[in-house]
Amino acid sequence: MTNKKTKNVFQSGAITSEFIGNSIYKHQTKTSIGAHNIFLGQVRADEIDGKTVSAIEYTAYEDMANQKFHDIRESAFAKFDLTCMHIYHSLGTVKAGEICLFVFVSSPRRKVVFEALEYIVEAIKADVPVFGKEIFEDESHQWKVNS
Amino acid sequence: MQIIIKYFGQLTEITHIEEETLEVSGTYIYELLETLYRKYNTLKTKDFQVAQNQELVSKETKLTGAEIALLPPFAGG
Secondary structure (H helix, E strand, O other): OOOOOOOOOOOOOOEEHHHHHHHHHHHOOOOOOOOOOOOOOOEEEEOOOOEEEEEEEEEEEEHHHHHHHOOOHHHHHHHHHOOOOEEEEEEEEEEEEOEEEEEOOOOOEEEHHHHHHHHHHHHHHOOOEEEEEEEEOOOOOOOOOOO | EEEEEOHHHHHHHHHHEEEEEEOOOEEHHHHHHHHHHHHHHHHHHOOOOOEEOOOHHHHHHHOOOOOOOEOOOOOOO
8 A cells, every 4th residue: 555656745724623534434445454543633732931822833845744754654664564554744824722743544453553653653753844833822933843 | 056945944034035046166065054154144053954855964965966955943743
């Protein structure tokens, strides 16, 4: 199921629960799958110096980011016995409480999906050139850094 | 040689542009950076990595003429 062509992982704005639900629904025809695992990254309303984050505005070095997502996908398929894998990341404004990252892995067996999902999410956080501007309620901002 | 340079995230608050093409005379990435530090005073105080042709490179890497990008800390997910 590896796709040699580089896909566009980015979506404009938040990833909706309808989109996520529909993705799950589409896998009903893939009956060799016995286990799915899903990671959803949600924008947190962090309080910093008395101000609360109301949204994150995401930008990316899109060509390099899509290449990195592709490399992560290839390496995950090589490492783990996965039936399929999907990654979606937001660009633009995502409000606190909304979903900005959706990673979906599927395999015949459960143990694989736990390991694979963690590997993929950590690789995304470390290797993909995505930038986040945390917008506060008073419209000031600071730049997010992954810890 | 002419090189396209792209800026991202908080670095665009210093450069006020996202992309430019510069005539570069140096051989190494660090020589290009010295030019950029002269052009943008506060750039030197910022934390960033350099990508050449979409791959992260060290400052001692030779310039190939491919696109350069200055990338502040990643914040995906």
